[in-house]
Amino acid sequence: MKTLALSVAVASALLSGVTAAGNFRLAHDVGYAGAESLDPISPNRFFYANQMLYSRLVRQDQNGQPSPDIATRWSASKDAKTWTFELRQGVKFHDGSDLNAADIKYTLERIKDPKIDSPVAAVLGVIDTVKVINDHKVEIKLSAPHADLPLLLMDYRVRIIPENSGDNIAKTGIGSGPFMLDELDPEGTTVLKANPNYWEGAPAADAMEIIGIPDSQARVQALMAGQIDFEDSVLSQQKRLFTNNPLFKTQSIATGEWRALVFRTDTAPFDNAKVRKALRLAVDRNEMMKLVSGEGAGTVTCDHPVWSGDQYRTEINCDQDIATAKRLLKEAGYENGIDVEISAADNEPEWLRMIEVYQQQAKPAGINVKVNMVPSDGYWSDVWMKHPAVATRWSQRPADQVLNEAFRSTAAWNETFFKNADFDSALDKARSELDFDKRKALYADLQNTLWEQGGALIPYHLNQTRVMRSNVTGLDPVENFSIRWNRVNAD
Amino acid sequence: MIKLILQRLALAFLTLATVCVLVFGVTEALPGDVCTAFLGRDAQGTRLENCRQQRNLDQPALQRFATWSAGVFQGDLGTSLKRDKPINDLVANRMRNTAALGLGAALIGIPMAILLGVLAALRRDRTPDMVISGGSIFAMTIPEFVTATLLIYIFAIQLQWFPAITTVRHSAPLSELIPNIILPMVTLALVMMAHILRMVRSSMIDVMASDFVQMARLKGVPYWRIVFIHALPSAMLPAINIIALTIAWLLGGVVIIEQVFNYPGIGTLMIRAIYDRDLPLVQAIALILAAVYVLCNLLADLASLALNPRLRSAR
Numbered sequence: 001m002k003t004l005a006l007s008v009a010v011a012s013a014l015l016s017g018v019t020a021a022g023n024f025r026l027a028h029d030v031g032y033a034g035a036e037s038l039d040p041i042s043p044n045r046f047f048y049a050n051q052m053l054y055s056r057l058v059r060q061d062q063n064g065q066p067s068p069d070i071a072t073r074w075s076a077s078k079d080a081k082t083w084t085f086e087l088r089q090g091v092k093f094h095d096g097s098d099l100n101a102a103d104i105k106y107t108l109e110r111i112k113d114p115k116i117d118s119p120v121a122a123v124l125g126v127i128d129t130v131k132v133i134n135d136h137k138v139e140i141k142l143s144a145p146h147a148d149l150p151l152l153l154m155d156y157r158v159r160i161i162p163e164n165s166g167d168n169i170a171k172t173g174i175g176s177g178p179f180m181l182d183e184l185d186p187e188g189t190t191v192l193k194a195n196p197n198y199w200e201g202a203p204a205a206d207a208m209e210i211i212g213i214p215d216s217q218a219r220v221q222a223l224m225a226g227q228i229d230f231e232d233s234v235l236s237q238q239k240r241l242f243t244n245n246p247l248f249k250t251q252s253i254a255t256g257e258w259r260a261l262v263f264r265t266d267t268a269p270f271d272n273a274k275v276r277k278a279l280r281l282a283v284d285r286n287e288m289m290k291l292v293s294g295e296g297a298g299t300v301t302c303d304h305p306v307w308s309g310d311q312y313r314t315e316i317n318c319d320q321d322i323a324t325a326k327r328l329l330k331e332a333g334y335e336n337g338i339d340v341e342i343s344a345a346d347n348e349p350e351w352l353r354m355i356e357v358y359q360q361q362a363k364p365a366g367i368n369v370k371v372n373m374v375p376s377d378g379y380w381s382d383v384w385m386k387h388p389a390v391a392t393r394w395s396q397r398p399a400d401q402v403l404n405e406a407f408r409s410t411a412a413w414n415e416t417f418f419k420n421a422d423f424d425s426a427l428d429k430a431r432s433e434l435d436f437d438k439r440k441a442l443y444a445d446l447q448n449t450l451w452e453q454g455g456a457l458i459p460y461h462l463n464q465t466r467v468m469r470s471n472v473t474g475l476d477p478v479e480n481f482s483i484r485w486n487r488v489n490a491d
Numbered sequence: 492m493i494k495l496i497l498q499r500l501a502l503a504f505l506t507l508a509t510v511c512v513l514v515f516g517v518t519e520a521l522p523g524d525v526c527t528a529f530l531g532r533d534a535q536g537t538r539l540e541n542c543r544q545q546r547n548l549d550q551p552a553l554q555r556f557a558t559w560s561a562g563v564f565q566g567d568l569g570t571s572l573k574r575d576k577p578i579n580d581l582v583a584n585r586m587r588n589t590a591a592l593g594l595g596a597a598l599i600g601i602p603m604a605i606l607l608g609v610l611a612a613l614r615r616d617r618t619p620d621m622v623i624s625g626g627s628i629f630a631m632t633i634p635e636f637v638t639a640t641l642l643i644y645i646f647a648i649q650l651q652w653f654p655a656i657t658t659v660r661h662s663a664p665l666s667e668l669i670p671n672i673i674l675p676m677v678t679l680a681l682v683m684m685a686h687i688l689r690m691v692r693s694s695m696i697d698v699m700a701s702d703f704v705q706m707a708r709l710k711g712v713p714y715w716r717i718v719f720i721h722a723l724p725s726a727m728l729p730a731i732n733i734i735a736l737t738i739a740w741l742l743g744g745v746v747i748i749e750q751v752f753n754y755p756g757i758g759t760l761m762i763r764a765i766y767d768r769d770l771p772l773v774q775a776i777a778l779i780l781a782a783v784y785v786l787c788n789l790l791a792d793l794a795s796l797a798l799n800p801r802l803r804s805a806r
Contacts, residue, residue: 188660218753225647225655378523381534
């Protein structure tokens with residue numbers, strides 16, 4: 001009896017390991033505890049499913065530039081306040097209805113609806129009204145000039161849903177993307193099947209299986225055992241399991257994600273720009289990256305948040321310079337050294353390592369760094385933006401968005417309390433400049449200002465290590481938002 | 492006898508009440524709550540207030556505790572703050588899965604442990620004993636997550652006989668869970684066996700050397716009869732408490748094992764609930780686990796009574 005039960009078990013185990021050919025399997029971390037929502041603008045958005053179910057007006061091309069999705073062409077008025085978008089003809093939602101201008105108007109207005117209170121509303125704050133010109137043309141009026149509206153519309157959450165579907169979109173998932181909802185089960189396996197009518201043609205995979213695996217170690221086990229085909233990001237320690245293994249391919253992708261130490265510019269001694277510059281000059285960024293995250297784990301950054309894949313990034317020289325740091329401290333009245341206490345928790349494994357490395361690197365400049373360990377619970381509400389110096393983390397955002405969200409005087413997440421009227425007006429000027437080269441120069445100035453005066457020590461942007469089984473095709477080494485899921489398959 | 496059981500039950504109830512108060516107090520004393528955990532950096536201003544209001548977190552702690560306790564008496568464990576679902580529903584399937592895992596491990600582990608323990612005792616200091624005792628020390632000292640990882644490496648990654656981790660949802664029928672259950676079950680059984688086996692072995696050695704066994708031998712009772720009818724029941728007495736404790740340990744061990752195997756049981760739910768600061772859910776699970784613990788001990792006491800007539804007639 002026991003042997004029978006066991007052999008049945010073994011047989012079914014073998015069967016369960018083999019899924020239908022043509023299904024691509026990936027894992028997600030069940031970050032919202034099973035309350036994952038197919039509403040693209042919900043705070044509980046189901047990241048992978050929403051990437052595959054819905055289209056955007058504008059999407060990233062392989063280099064991160066805006067390229068046509070549902071909108072085929074767009075143009076701005078001279079003052080960059082009125083934009084018109086022409087829509088692709090013949091696109092259908094999964095329920096068979098036509099996608100037209102009214103759906104765009106509804107989608108964008110819903111994002112801005114104060115009753116919904118979506119976190120995406122802030123991204124599209126500049127949009128004033130959306131007008132339907134005809135079935136395949138919309139006009140968007142802005143409250144202030146913005147030359148890079150397409151970049152904002154490229155946000156991964158700005159996804160087109162059918163008119164008046166807001167109340168049940170979280171469950172139906174009806175969009176116009178390459179995959180259609182078959183079964184929604186965030187804690188188990190969510191199945192999306194291929195949409196044969198996708199405007200770019202039927203996708204390569206027959207179905208996507210999104211499997212809920214909260215623990216990152218368990219995801220790596222699943223990948224090794226062949227239960228999933230792809231894992232978005234593995235830790236640097238886990239990377240060795242997959243490199244030089246013929247069963248797997250790895251990709252190292254530059255991202256705009258960073259960990260940083262931030263100093264409140266409204267609190268002594270950090271209210272002195274010379275002190276801040278000295279604090280940031282004392283770092284050897286390459287060395288720090290090597291020690292904290294591993295060799296080649298990122299791209300060095302000079303305390304501005306614009307990442308290496310962004311068209312507006314400017315390169316600055318920020319080599320360690322102890323002599324200048326010392327001179328600046330002396331000028332600021334700290335001849336005999338300065339004590340700095342940084343509060344951090346273990347929410348991010350890099351934070352404490354980063355502070356420890358900084359402690360050693362900054363010592364020769366007379367900067368005595370102390371760590372104030374705080375509990376990770378309530379870190380964001382009780383410590384961050386409260387204590388004078390803290391550790392922080394940010395995910396990738398386009399230049400304009402991140403500069404506005406993190407450094408504008410009035411920004412809710414202005415964690416350095418950076419108040420600089422010139423900087424604010426330069427931000428406005430940059431986004432209203434229609435000429436690309438001039439705009440790029442303006443954004444470069446803003447980044448230089450942060451290097452000279454800012455309160456954030458951003459040593460580098462992180463790379464992500466992506467792993468997939470060697471039979472995976474169509475997954476280009478590009479950032480997550482640029483992946484074309486319709487081309488991905490595991491043969 | 493009945494008086495004894497009633498006394499035990501009253502004590503058990505008191506223990507559970509204390510557990511509830513302790514768990515509530517400790518989680519309440521920690522900084523942050525489900526809203527700050529969930530909203531992260533958005534935990535500011537009206538968004539935070541709304542979140543707290545929706546979940547009644549603006550009420551005083553004592554009042555929340557009173558409401559929750561009142562619910563428990565009516566069999567309602569409350570509502571999960573993060574998942575926004577009745578805890579009874581959340582817990583039911585996962586409890587079933589964990590019970591299947593634990594019972595499976597106990598059903599394989601306990602008989603095996605007793606058998607191997609007896610064998611080791613009878614072949615004391617000879618090769619079988621060396622192998623069995625050595626193996627059990629090995630199984631006992633290696634942490635269960637290491638055993639689990641080793642088993643995954645051999646049976647899931649190299650041989651590909653079983654899935655490395657569970658990918659089915661918590662409400663899947665048991666038949667779908669079976670292939671997923673085997674590796675975690677073996678891991679649990681291995682550690683559990685080691686403890687029980689060693690206890691059975693040493694007490695069996697004692698009993699085999701005792702006067703009544705000697706007497707039975709002299710009377711010419713067949714060997715197997717001496718071992719299984721005369722010696723084993725006496726040898727089991729100290730082992731029963733160990734078994735009860737091991738089953739109770741199983742509940743704690745299961746938390747780690749479930750996490751390693753991504754098994755949709757009460758343990759993974761507990762870890763997620765703590766991580767999410769989902770207080771009512773943490774409390775409900777702690778209460779359930781404590782209840783099982785107390786119940787195991789109660790059953791062990793009753794089993795001792797049944798096996799040992801002296802205890803019954805003492806009063």
